[in-house]
Amino acid sequence: MVKKAQDAKIKYGEENVIDVTLGALCTEDGRLTIFDSVSEVYKNLGNMDIAPYAESFIGDRDFLKEMKSWVLGQYEYKFINVGALATPGGSGSVSSTFKNILDPGQTVLIPNIGWVSYKIMAIEHDLKVETYELFDENDEFNIKDFKEKATRIMKAQGKVLSVINDPCHNPTGYSMSNSQWKDIVDLMNDLSKDGNFVLLNDIAYIDYSVRGYNESRKYMENFIDLSPKNLVIFSFSCSKTLTEYGLRVGGSVFISNEKKNIDEYMTANEFTCRGIWSNIPKGGMKLFSKIQSDKILKDKLIEERDSYIKLLEKRSKIFLEEAREVGLEVYPYKEGFFITLKMESEKIKENLEKLNKENIYPIEVAHGIRIAICGSSVKKLKGLAKKIKNIIS
Ligand SMILES: Cc1ncc(COP(=O)(O)O)c(C=O)c1O
Structure with missing residues (x-):
């Protein structure tokens, strides 16, 4: 088209x-749109900020620290166990999650209206796709259908991986309320008696919420009460947050009330980083961490x-x-x-x-x-x- x-x-x-x-x-x-507050910083990076390999396959320390802090905002220190890794854009985060949470032949649960790449990534990793109806008859998140599909998948495979693209859903622009998020976490905790519930929260557009930084992250408070069996992975994208689509920088920030879940997920991802993309462009990571760690640059952005x-x-x-x-x-x-x-x-x-x-x-x-x-x-x-x-x- x-x-x-x-x-x-x-x-x-x-x-x-x-x-x-x-x-x-x-x-x-x-x-x-190319933010001047971003490109000015990029132009002034030194050669050594751009040319070398990243410090580690999972990303540069400064980047991981700043991404965790930016993504989780006021809740960063409320979560007991937090992991982070740099990925090629939000796409790398979603794709590596599909690969590392499910085995080939298993089913991923995604919205019936959503970013088309979810299906492509599922095919790439030999996964089956089940969809939940995103909206009910009142044009609100269809918790009933979500529950039905998630319950069925948990029964069949003893584990659920589900994608929720919120806030600023692509392509409808829908965002859920705090109480709708609470219902989702209650359901995750309820189903966790039968296995692990892994939620991939695609937050690619979170920084375009009209509610501002703190309010747009308010729903994350619900995850403080996550059952230890559960894991939440936030897929973050610098493409949107910095309007730097071509730099291919994003990441996964993941939380759980059970340290083992974080460690296992990290180990699996270390293999993916090394085995698939090696490491993330250093200049892009440096750009993000430099802006985020400097109040003047951050406020300008x-x-x-x-x-x-x-x-x-x-x-x-x-x-x-x-x-x-x-x-x-x-x-x-x-x-x-x-x-x-x-x-x-x-x-x-x-x-x-x-x-x-x-x-x-x-x-x-x-x-x-x-x-x-x-x-x-x-x-x-x-x-x-x-x-x-x-x-x-
Ligand atoms: C819903 C959604 N998630 C994730 C992404 C990932 O973008 P990128 O890989 O450029 O960070 C996009 C890009 O269009 C998107 O629309």
Whole structure:
């Protein structure tokens, strides 16, 4: 679809095409957002900050320390056992978790609407996929279906690995409440009588939450009461947090109330790091740790990122208010990069064709059509919901 949109722009002119495919943060004039507060620091790194191998296969000490602290925020010292390793982006964290928690042939539980790479990674590691319905009839997290699927998997394989992409879910922009998270932890603890429950919390977009740093991490307090059988792995991405997609830096931060779980998971990952990607780019790790450990640099980055959070809020309001006015159905967006139109699966292809004919290019996702507000200007989004409604009705 990205290529189709580009071809249309060449043929009909940029101003006559509405391209809402681009899944990366962009400025109002359509350029990829690159935070000055980040690139200035990168440009000033020394050769020895970039050229050598990392200190260790699991990452540089400073990076691991700063990542743990940034990810866990006010809860860093509330968790008894914490582990961390650097991975090639958030992708490396998700993929290594799939590989190291499950054996080939076992089943991973993922949302029915979600980042398409989860399925690809499962195939790569010879895993089966089960999906839970993300939303119930009230457009809230479907704890009932999550429970049903997790219980069935626990019975069948004596272990559950489940992915929850929250906050700022890709592609709906949904975020759960603290009490919904409490229900999930209660369920994990309940099921742990029959085996280990491992939760992969994909937090790739956490730093774009409109609730701010402390509030966006408030749900983590629920994990303090995790059963010792359980493990929570946070998949963190510098691609989004620093807008440095190409540096390929991210990591896993993992917590458990049983030290053995941390040690075993770390040992398995040490093999993965060495056996698959060797080590993570030193310059990218240095960039993150340098900014995070310096109050002035960190505040500058936070201020710059905040301006984009406000911009995303503005873009989302324009689209959502219009969608409400014209009765265009969307999934419950709260914050983040994407809004997704609700649609019966059989209608998606047909509606996409109709939209393409009118030079509107969004992306097909499971159970809907994704509008990437991260890559679309306010100007482009004004009037778009109404146009879409008219075309697909
Ligand atoms: C939901 C989600 N998780 C994780 C990632 C990982 O990104 P990266 O590997 O660039 O850090 C992405 C990237 O698009 C994503 O959308």
